[in-house]
Amino acid sequence: MTKSFGAMSVAQLSGLIQTAAVDPIEVTEAVLDGIDAYPDRTVFTAILKDRALEEARASSKRLKEGRSRGMLDGIPIAWKDLFDLKGRTTTAGSTVLATGPAAHADAPIVASLQQIGMVSIGCTNMSEFAFSGLGINPHYGTPQNPRSGDLARVPGGSSSGAGVAVAAGLVPVAMGTDTGGSVRIPAAFNGIVGYKATRGRYPMAGVFPLAKSLDSLGPLCRTVQDAVWIDAGMRGPASPSIVSRPVKGLDIIIPDNVVFDGAEAGVVAAFETAIDWLAAEGASISRIAIPAFDEILGLMAKYGALVTAEAFALHRERLAGPQAADMDHRVAMRVRLGEKTTLANYLALLDARQRLIADVERLVCESFVAFPTVAHVAPAIAPLETNDDLFFSTNGMTLRNTMLGNFLDWCGVSIPCGTGDADMPVGFLLSAVGKRDEALLSAALSAEEIIRGEFI
Template identity: 70%
Template sequence: MTKPYGAMSIAELSALIQTGTVDPVAVTEAVLAGIEAYPDKAVFISLLKDRALAEAEASSKRLKDGRSLGLLDGIPIAWKDLFDVEGLPTTAGSKVLKKAEPARKDAAIVDLLKQAGMVAVGRTNMSEFAFSGIGINPHYGTPRNPHGKDVPRIPGGSSSGSAVAVAAGLVPVAMGTDTGGSIRIPSALNGIVGYKATRGRHAMDGVYPLATSLDSLGPLCRTVQDAVWIDAAMRGLAAPQTARRSQEPLDIVIPTNIVFDGAEPGVVTAFEAAIGRLERAGARITRITIPAFDEIPALMAKRGALVTAEAFALHRQRLSGPEAAEMDHRVVARTRLGEKISMPDYIAILETKARLIAETEALIGDRFVAMPSVAHVAPPIEALEKDDELFFATNGKTLGNTALGNFLDWCGVSIPCGTGDADMPVGFLLSAGANHDEALLQAAMSCEETVRG
């Protein structure tokens, strides 16, 4: 049986399109039909059928005329509901923005990928206002993790629909945002690849913010090579410029503090098995304490969380008006914590952030850092929906490892490395310092097969 187009990697599908084996219109029609037939209706908030078919027809004509725009021409992509799409309100997974003014133009990244020939097929569900690593949404439903065979399990957030759309084979790639782990968490929990770029690497115009000191972008897809292709187009490049790495050994640091606290045995086993494979392949592994990892939670306990301070500043008026009653009460509760963070606290957080980035850069240097993307596999949805205390505790644990990288301005790639409890996916997070994206993507490409085992 032929694999559905949405279940292919970008590279697989691109080869078929560029050689004329399949037509972009047929691909788009099949992808849209697959989305509509998929039983879980919480994955997409809206489909962009007319736009998608128009873009596919334009791609088809270019290819027939010998004017391909490159590797991504005709490839379908889904967009997290944070990105402006011309003519539609950007609802950010909320009900309160449904009546917002329609976007006058596409977000900068949406436009750049359109210029690369990509076909926008729909907008994916997410945690409301991107403020949760769990992925539960009371307004549009919670997308179910396609790997959960026993009970409905969380997708991870906040890029929940984007991850499920790829993992379920509906689209080859979907776009996400990452403020505390919102690309890497759902990628890990759904067994796909997720790349979070260094903050500022990609244009943020037309992307609904959560916390501008932490927000970054990146694709959720099937392979690291796919992520490299998308990253290039996101920066306006006509072709990828990330070189493949020679077979020199990777130099990897594994933190001994914080990142394994409370980790499920199955997650640790899968992660350590991947490390063992890397060592046998020649990687140099060093286990060290990273002092910043202890300081960051202590700083949050004393001063508050940076994301909470900035989210409260963004939503302050909304929280004091009637719209608060229409929001997810868990998002409201978390955001209101920002009211307690004073200006001196906020300044102290930013000053400490700058110091910890410098100190950690001096400690790590050009080495890569590896840890489990998430300390647990995707838990069942039902208990988290019923119990707020469990929800907040689980959310903190889910964000625990990835949020450290956001605070330090790291870039990171989550790669599937095996399974844990209930045969659910485990993610291997490889990170590098700010603006080391090219080196990180090279390293992730070179070790992906070994990590996957």
């Protein structure tokens, strides 16, 4: 078989494995060889060859004995380098953690997917401490967006290596985390699917935090169906129970404030074309203001960002000691901004957040909300590495649309919807209020083919 197993969807590869057309050992060896041959050495921070082959051999034995653990048995997966993996030090994209103790056990979410037979291939690169939407990392290098062509462009962050590993066809799925957009942004920039679950849907123990009141996680993969299968595996059912719902009558709200401000024309055109296609298939489209969006930006201007306050609380001792000199200076600068957020202001942010969550739930109800995942396509790497002001302004713009959903505790799926400037991918973000993950994934299953159009 000549087609790269890493370039297949989870569903395609599962069909081959479950029918014994290919063996998990063959799949794992081919995936490892593909990673080894890939010219960009910054995508992974570690390859877990021994573990992967051991898990593949166990999967192969089960399948030959008729003891398959389900549709994900034998499927390779990569892990963002902030998930604990037994026997390995979790770096969170930082060299200051690289000499720390090895994890005594897998993170529970890693263990859950291992129990149903998934094969852990390696650890993917990321923005240091998950604190950037661009994916630039001065310590381990910056993975190049595989859609870039001759001009090296950012992969999106903070799950940078995860996005590139899937988009480049190295693995069928990679797990990321999302505090302000870190699953959905790399999915959009790289032209793949990224699902950010409602915070708390999965256990976060053994996952290096950024801001615990915002941290969530989810897979980066090729299709919404793949995301549904991975979600089911992390949740525990033997098989996914989520099925597609009719597009006809699907109620979609498009905000007419904030999310299109400063958006590139190509991004808007790709998004609006997808909306036209959905409307032609019977989806109900309405355009309204969501006042909470403006208020969130106002709160951040007045009190500071919630993520920054919590990141400072996490890293304040590190910033006060010698390790600060070994951090990405841009990460350190952003984290230090959290020191300005007083306890009173932090509590005011939390109170306002709960009020806004309730306000938006009453406004949106069971509708879905759609807008571009990011207002621009992936920018070039080189200028951002040398110009701090450009880095901070671009990072803020990159995170703006997605962080609204984190603040409001939404779930969301980024689906490729075409291309913008320089033929770079554009993401269509479909979101729902918190804990409506099943409804969101069901809607995304049916809408995905329409949204993608020719962008398959």
